Amino acid sequence: MTFKHLRIIILLLVLTLLAGMTFWERWFVAQWMRPLQVVVYPINGDDSEYVQHYIAALTVSDFNEIGTFIDQQSGRYRLSPIAAPVIRLAQPVLTMPPPPPASPASALDAGWWSLKLRLYVWRNTPFWQSLGQVKLFVIYHQGEAGVALAHSLGLQKGLVGVVHAFAHDTQNAQNNVVIAHELLHTLGATxxxxxxxxxxxxxxxxxxxxxxxxxxxxxxxxxxxxxxxxxxxxxxxxxxxxxxxxxxxxxxxxxx
Ligand SMILES: [Zn+2]
Structure with missing residues (x-):
């Protein structure tokens, strides 16, 4: 066996492991056997001081109503109640996630982007701790009235969401609507x-x-x-x- 063969075998092993973990993670979270774990990673989307101040003032209580919402709503469907989701606020991430390909994207572009996003998550989150956690990268912008932000997204594969939000206290409640929407995408909602x-x-x-x-x-x-x-x-x-x-x-x- 040559070195080249060995490299291919290692690559295949890594890909198989990654696929297995992705599957396990998705399945495990979908069972609702333990409290849903969500971590919010704030990002300064404008690279501005204004947004930096906003992020510095964020506390986990700014996101509490997301957990309350999921907990309350589950009562309408689940026979056995779920434990309330646990939401945590991580330190800000200093780099931006890779931008999604312009739609309509080819399958190759979409696949390539999704790999880049996984690599980004891997680099910016603690690996073992993040398994089974929903990782939401919330990119804050000062924004302009009437100008829409880039599209947010949530992916079931890898339990990752990228959310664009406004860096204003008056927008916190509406930001939570967008964050909850993308969070539910990561759990399989369409x-x-x-x-x-x-x-x-x-x-x-x-x-x-x-x-x-x-x-x-x-x-x-x-x-x-x-x-x-x-x-x-x-x-x-x-x-x-x-x-x-x-x-x-x-x-x-x-x-x-
Ligand atoms: Zn959506």
């Missing part, structure tokens, strides 16, 4: 809005009572992310208190 960002009936509606939706809805289904006020108009909820986890989402995250 989006429930259409190309116009309008919630899809019935799975994307909070209040479902019959064949036709009624308007205005008073709350948002978290994976639709918006409250439908009419068939063509929907708004962001102000906080997680105006959100629910709908039946389909509950099913997708194994609450059955």
């Amino acid at each position: 989006d429930k809005y259409d190309a116009q960002l309008q919630p899809v009936y019935p799975d994307g509606y909070a209040e479902v009572d019959g064949a036709e939706p009624h308007y205005p809805q008073r709350a948002a289904e978290i994976m639709a992310g918006r409250i439908a006020l009419s068939p063509s108009r929907a708004v962001m909820p102000a906080s997680l208190q105006a959100c629910v986890i709908g039946g389909k989402t509950g099913y997708e995250i194994q609450w059955h």
